[in-house]
Amino acid sequence: MGERxxxxxxxxSTCGGCDVAMLDLAERILEVIEIADxxxxxxxxxxxxxxxxxxxxxxxxxxxxxxSVRNSEHEHLAKVLRERSKILIAFGTCACYGGIxxxxxxxxxxxxxxxxxxxxxxxxNPQNTLPTTSLKIDDVTLTLPEFFDFVKxxxxxxxxxxxxxxxxxxxxLIWQAIEAIRINRxxxxxxxxxxxxxxxxxxxxxxxxxIKIKLIKGIQEGVPDPEICFLDQGYICLGPATRAGCxxxxxxxxxxxxxxxxxxxxxxDEVEDxxxxxxxxxxxxxxxxxxxxxLTEMIKDPLGMFYRxxxxxxxxxxxxxxxx
Amino acid sequence: xxxxxxxxxxxxxxxxxxxxxxxxxxxxxxxxxxxxxGTSRLQYPTNIRxxxxxCSGRVEPEFILKAFxxxxxxxxxxxxxxxxxxxxxxxxxxxxxxxxxxxVLRPLGIEPERLRLEWISASEGSKFAEVVSSFVGELxxxxxxxxxxxxxGEVGRYG
Numbered sequence: 001m002g003e004r005x006x007x008x009x010x011x012x013s014t015c016g017g018c019d020v021a022m023l024d025l026a027e028r029i030l031e032v033i034e035i036a037d038x039x040x041x042x043x044x045x046x047x048x049x050x051x052x053x054x055x056x057x058x059x060x061x062x063x064x065x066x067x068s069v070r071n072s073e074h075e076h077l078a079k080v081l082r083e084r085s086k087i088l089i090a091f092g093t094c095a096c097y098g099g100i101x102x103x104x105x106x107x108x109x110x111x112x113x114x115x116x117x118x119x120x121x122x123x124x125n126p127q128n129t130l131p132t133t134s135l136k137i138d139d140v141t142l143t144l145p146e147f148f149d150f151v152k153x154x155x156x157x158x159x160x161x162x163x164x165x166x167x168x169x170x171x172x173l174i175w176q177a178i179e180a181i182r183i184n185r186x187x188x189x190x191x192x193x194x195x196x197x198x199x200x201x202x203x204x205x206x207x208x209x210x211i212k213i214k215l216i217k218g219i220q221e222g223v224p225d226p227e228i229c230f231l232d233q234g235y236i237c238l239g240p241a242t243r244a245g246c247x248x249x250x251x252x253x254x255x256x257x258x259x260x261x262x263x264x265x266x267x268x269d270e271v272e273d274x275x276x277x278x279x280x281x282x283x284x285x286x287x288x289x290x291x292x293x294x295l296t297e298m299i300k301d302p303l304g305m306f307y308r309x310x311x312x313x314x315x316x317x318x319x320x321x322x323x324x
Numbered sequence: 325x326x327x328x329x330x331x332x333x334x335x336x337x338x339x340x341x342x343x344x345x346x347x348x349x350x351x352x353x354x355x356x357x358x359x360x361x362g363t364s365r366l367q368y369p370t371n372i373r374x375x376x377x378x379c380s381g382r383v384e385p386e387f388i389l390k391a392f393x394x395x396x397x398x399x400x401x402x403x404x405x406x407x408x409x410x411x412x413x414x415x416x417x418x419x420x421x422x423x424x425x426x427x428v429l430r431p432l433g434i435e436p437e438r439l440r441l442e443w444i445s446a447s448e449g450s451k452f453a454e455v456v457s458s459f460v461g462e463l464x465x466x467x468x469x470x471x472x473x474x475x476x477g478e479v480g481r482y483g
Contacts, residue, residue, distance in 0.1 A: 106431045275428065276385035283420035284381075288413045292423035302427040315389040320433040320470040 005061040005181070007032075008040040008052065009091075010081060012074035013101045013151065014067030018092035019043040021168035022064075028175060035182055036061070052080060060085035062181055068094040068101050068312065069152040073145035082158040087186070089177065093167040095154040096192075097266045097274075098312025100167070102151045103304060105311050105318040109149045150318045163192040165243060167264035167309060172248045194245035196269040199252050199261055202244045205229045212287035216298040219260060230260040231285055236305060238263035240281035241274045264309050273314045275306030343397035343463035345372045345456070348387060350380040352410040353445050354402025360449030368453035369460045372400070380404070381414025385425045388439060392429070397469045398438045398459055402452075405443040415443070433470055437462060 011019055019041075023029060038045065039060060040052045063085035069075050082088055093099040104112060113130050117123060134143045154160050164173050177193045180186045187193070195202075207229040217234045224230060230237035237260035239252070246265055247253045254261055267274035279302075286295060299305060307314055349355040355376045361368060377383060380403030391399050401422055403415040419441060426436035442455050 273386050273389065276389055276425075279385045279421055279424045279428070283417045283424070286416075286420050288416035292419045295420055296423045296427050299424070299427075302424050303431050306424075306428070315386060315393050316429075316432050316434070319431070 005036040006039045006055075006059060007036045008060045008063040008081060008085065009038070009043070010040065010063065010065050010067075010077050011043055012065065012067030012077065012095070012154075013070035014092065014094050014099075016043060017168040018064075018066035018094075021092070021166075021171065021174065024168075024171045025174060032178060049077070049080075052077075052084070055084050058084060058086050062087045062089060064089050064091040065154055066091040066095050068098050069148070069154060069157050070101060071145040071147050075148075075157050076145075078154060078157045087161045087181070088154075088158065089162045089164060090154045090160045091164050092169050093165050093264050093266055093309045095160075096163045096165045096313075097310040098151055098153045098317075099309050102153070102310070102312035103308070105150050106303065108319060109147055113147075151312050153313045156312075161189050162186070165192060165194065165264070165266045166246060170246050170248070170253070173245055192243070192266075192269065194243055194265070197244055198268050199239040199242045199244045199246070199255075199265070202249060202251055203229070203239055203255060204251050205255070206232075208232055211285075213285050214287050214290065216295070218300075224258055224260070226258050230255075231282075235260045236282065236299070237261045238274070238278055238306070241267060241271065241277040241306075243268045262308055263306075266310055266313075274310045275303070275314055278306045341464060341468060343371050343460055343468070344395070345398040345400055345459060345463070346391040346396045347372050347374045347400040347402060348377055348380065348383045349374055349400075349402040349444075350382075350404060350410070350414070351376055351378050353404035353408065354380070354442070354452070356446035357402070357444040357448045357452040360446065361452045362449075364449050366449055366453040368456045371460050371463075372456050379409065379411050379414035380418035381409070381411065381416075383418055383421060385421050385428075388422075388425050389428075392434055392438070392469060392471060395469055395472055397466075398440065398463045400455070400459060401439075401441045402444050402455075403441070405445055408445065435466055437466060438469070 009019065025032065039055065040047045063081040065078060065081060065088060067074065069078060090096045094101060117125055117130050131144055131147060133146045134141055164177055166173065173194050205228055211232045213231065213234050215234050216236060219235055224233050224235055239261045242261055242263045243265040247256060252261055263274060267277065271277050311317060349358060355374065358374055380401055383401050388399050401418055403418050404410065406415060409415040422439060422441040426439055429436050429439060440459055444452050444455065
């Protein structure tokens with residue numbers, strides 16, 4: 001083993017689950033420590049931004065960026081990490097596709113501020129205070145990062161070398177990436193670490209091609225048969241439009257515990273818009289006799305259902321009209 | 325009160341608004357209907373750009389979303405009447421897709437009325453002309469695609 005590598009981790013608009021996923025490597029994390037020094041990891045160790053900014057040139061081998069870009073601080077750190085690292089990895093679905101925070105793209109900043117700081121029943125805000133980027137009190141100026149109008153995935157802000165999707169990223173894929181870095185055998189730049197195909201390819205449930213769905217059910221409305229395809233049973237499963245790899249070669253993490261796929265791995269290769277593909281897949285398994293209005297009635301929130309994890313990277317990625 | 329010059333100028337611009345409609349028509353019915361409208365020399369507005377597909381079931385939701393992203397003011401999906409599909413049930417699939425895409429467009433600030441599904445048979449040249457005329461009228465009422473005027477935030481990989 002030659003020189004030790006330098007790793008950096010950063011979290012932006014995220015829940016912290018991706019950082020915990022790193023720890024899910026369990027005892028293998030010791031092997032990571034053997035090959036690499038961690039130079040920046042805000043959730044686990046005490047580093048300041050100036051420590052990171054002090055690193056010159058491309059001093060970091062691999063930077064793992066998790067979370068979507070919600071404010072100017074996230075954007076700044078994305079740029080700082082990009083400048084200083086040889087490989088920048090979008091780590092987790094938020095960084096790759098926008099993730100759950102990306103659903104906020106159906107509202108814009110003013111609307112979010114109005115609801116969060118004024119209108120929710122639990123808010124007490126008699127002075128009508130809203131976040132501002134800077135405030136001068138006596139001689140001191142206090143600053144806050146600027147909250148952007150819309151959530152962006154990492155690749156809209158800087159160039160990204162590799163993507164590890166998943167909410168959180170599966171341990172197998174993290175390990176695959178670290179192994180590849182260790183032996184210096186990485187796939188072509190811009191690729192997603194993980195299988196290229198959809199979850200249905202590895203799903204072990206029985207699918208009867210002749211079955212057409214009559215009724216769409218919520219998972220709370222029944223107990224699905226663990227042997228049969230969810231779609232056949234009328235539960236919406238995003239497997240047809242979602243990348244495999246969440247549980248290695250053994251089906252899917254959620255499928256194995258009898259829950260339909262919600263699409264956290266994002267679209268497979270060659271697909272730009274996961275939600276649109278799922279709409280297409282669902283339309284082809286519905287029984288033709290039911291009227292289309294009935295279908296939209298049965299699906300309570302189509303945007304939230306089909307674009308749960310990928311709205312900011314889909315074709316229409318945000319609200320197009322200012323709300324009145 | 326007399327309207328200002330600016331207002332009159334703006335109204336003039338609004339009346340001059342020429343919506344662009346992208347139409348996805350199936351080879352067997354709606355496209356043949358459009359063809360008939362042409363050979364019968366029926367008059368209808370020229371705002372429509374037709375893309376012929378073999379079946380309306382071939383219309384992927386991505387086609388529709390991309391048309392809106394690139395600035396189309398309206399999208400028309402034309403297929404065979406229910407029961408008449410050359411491929412048995414392609415038009416039902418189109419109907420499901422259009423219904424769901426409308427629900428996706430609504431929260432994204434694009435009026436669902438900008439997406440229209442019509443059944444036009446090969447013998448209904450006049451219906452095709454009527455559909456185009458009424459759709460153009462409706463889009464003039466709605467105004468341009470909000471995408472075009474949208475300035476807030478950066479847009480994604482579609483520029």
